Amino acid sequence: MATVTLKDLRKSFGPDEVIHGIDMEIADGEFIVIVGPSGCGKSTLLRMVAGLETVTGGEVLIGGERANDKEPMDRDIAMVFQNYALYPHMTVAQNMGYGLKIAGLSKPEIATKVEAAAELLQLDGLLDRRPKQLSGGQRQRVAMGRAIVREPSVFLFDEPLSNLDAKLRVQMRLEIKELQSKLGVTALYVTHDQVEAMTMADRMIVMNAGVAEQIGTPMEVYETPQSLFAAQFIGSPA
Numbered sequence: 001m002a003t004v005t006l007k008d009l010r011k012s013f014g015p016d017e018v019i020h021g022i023d024m025e026i027a028d029g030e031f032i033v034i035v036g037p038s039g040c041g042k043s044t045l046l047r048m049v050a051g052l053e054t055v056t057g058g059e060v061l062i063g064g065e066r067a068n069d070k071e072p073m074d075r076d077i078a079m080v081f082q083n084y085a086l087y088p089h090m091t092v093a094q095n096m097g098y099g100l101k102i103a104g105l106s107k108p109e110i111a112t113k114v115e116a117a118a119e120l121l122q123l124d125g126l127l128d129r130r131p132k133q134l135s136g137g138q139r140q141r142v143a144m145g146r147a148i149v150r151e152p153s154v155f156l157f158d159e160p161l162s163n164l165d166a167k168l169r170v171q172m173r174l175e176i177k178e179l180q181s182k183l184g185v186t187a188l189y190v191t192h193d194q195v196e197a198m199t200m201a202d203r204m205i206v207m208n209a210g211v212a213e214q215i216g217t218p219m220e221v222y223e224t225p226q227s228l229f230a231a232q233f234i235g236s237p238a
């Protein structure tokens with residue numbers, strides 16, 4: 001497990017600052033949801049934690065260590081994206097094991113980790129299938145499997161459920177929460193969906209135009225919004 005600390009975290013693209021100084025201490029094993037409208041900076045914030053965007057101001061600490069200049073592979077994190085981009089020509093097992101192969105693990109080591117993850121995700125019977133032979137929910141689980149096999153301390157999710165239909169989305173929210181608590185990992189989860197945020201978060205960051213308008217538990221934000229934006233955004237239906 002690992003803490004994540006954001007210290008006056010900022011991001012500029014050229015002359016335009018899009019993240020305006022975010023401070024937050026995230027505890028070991030906490031499930032944090034970053035919620036806000038399209039374009040407010042959620043993905044950029046997450047990508048700085050992942051090491052996929054450079055930090056242009058402030059600091060990211062993972063497990064208490066400054067991570068600003070660490071490569072994504074050296075950060076003890078794994079990321080699950082919205083368009084989970086499985087390799088169509090590879091089997092489920094190959095998709096899940098690919099990162100480990102790149103990292104230089106032996107075939108038996110890879111097989112052991114992939115089998116353990118597949119069992120956890122209820123994909124055991126499906127390891128030889130190709131992505132197109134899977135349902136949307138199964139594909140999403142393969143994408144999570146790819147992250148799990150690397151045994152990271154921090155999971156980053158960027159709108160992982162937005163391509164799924166409403167019923168499956170509700171089911172996958174529960175699965176992700178269960179998995180996160182079973183693994184005991186810290187999670188940062190991005191969504192524009194207020195209901196998703198309210199139901200999944202231990203604490204949420206309500207973002208608007210690159211600013212954290214409020215950080216708190218769903219109840220705190222719902223009952224005592226600290227800005228008009230927080231009140232309207234959390235109060236309005238998804």
Ligand code: ADP
Binds near residue numbers: 037040041042043045
């Ligand atoms: P969200 O994920 O909340 O929809 P983003 O983090 O993708 O928002 O974007 C935040 C802001 O940063 C937007 O104004 C977007 O246009 C801008 N932005 C994101 N990526 C880049 C980039 N590579 N170059 C320039 N501007 C960018």
Ligand code: MG
Binds near residue numbers: 042043044
């Ligand atoms: Mg985004």
